[in-house]
Amino acid sequence: DVKVTQSSRYLVKRTGEKVFLECVQDMDHENMFWYRQDPGLGLRLIYFSYDVKMKEKGDIPEGYSVSREKKERFSLILESASTNQTSMYLCASSTLAGGVPFFGPGTRLTVL
Amino acid sequence: AQSVSQHNHHVILSEAASLELGCNYSYGGTVNLFWYVQYPGQHLQLLLKYFSGDPLVKGIKGFEAEFIKSKFSFNLRKPSVQWSDTAEYFCAVNEEAAGNKLTFGGGTRVLVKP
Numbered sequence: 080d081v082k083v084t085q086s087s088r089y090l091v092k093r094t095g096e097k098v099f100l101e102c103v104q105d106m107d108h109e110n111m112f113w114y115r116q117d118p119g120l121g122l123r124l125i126y127f128s129y130d131v132k133m134k135e136k137g138d139i140p141e142g143y144s145v146s147r148e149k150k151e152r153f154s155l156i157l158e159s160a161s162t163n164q165t166s167m168y169l170c171a172s173s174t175l176a177g178g179v180p181f182f183g184p185g186t187r188l189t190v191l
Numbered sequence: 192a193q194s195v196s197q198h199n200h201h202v203i204l205s206e207a208a209s210l211e212l213g214c215n216y217s218y219g220g221t222v223n224l225f226w227y228v229q230y231p232g233q234h235l236q237l238l239l240k241y242f243s244g245d246p247l248v249k250g251i252k253g254f255e256a257e258f259i260k261s262k263f264s265f266n267l268r269k270p271s272v273q274w275s276d277t278a279e280y281f282c283a284v285n286e287e288a289a290g291n292k293l294t295f296g297g298g299t300r301v302l303v304k305p
Contacts, residue, residue, distance in 0.1 A: 112293070114295075119200060119297055119298070120297055121195075121197075121281055121295040121296050121297040121298045122281065122283075122295040123295070124292060124293070124294070127292065135292075137292070138294075169234075169235065171235075171293075179225070179237055179240055180293055181237075182227075182234050182235040182236075183234060184233075184234040185234060
């Protein structure tokens, strides 16, 4: 059974803290994605990666960075968390040939 | 930039009613199209996908969708809904020219009354 796991289901942080969200997939997928999900806005792409150490900006990269040191792991970093980054964060992975993305369960981040 | 529009934000209907959710996208090139569902408290699951071939695609749980290229649309349908179809539904589009970037619509919350 394919699996995308995210390190935390719920996270509460304070404004200004550095936050790490981790995502691991066990399907040997080349592509990995980070989205945030907000009511009425659907899912918006923050960053994606098609290979180790490669990254591409999505539609809303401001305030975020990413790291992909190993194929199976894709980390999202909030350098200095702000209240407007309170959201549900979803990780996904897919094959390089544009296969169907599989999603993790999400991390609900609250920034106080 | 590509955009995906889902016209209905909220839909409320009774069991056994028919459901149709609209999805339109702005890109004119070759696209792959998806519908995902998110049940309360659960992660996103793929309902169905269209890559090529027959524009009428069938997915899981009795859902189907029709790709109409001339209208840039990929509407989701189910002839008779059940209470368990209460969920949020997302349309997503992948432009082949943009690699594997998947763009989502804003979602439609569907509430099925028993």
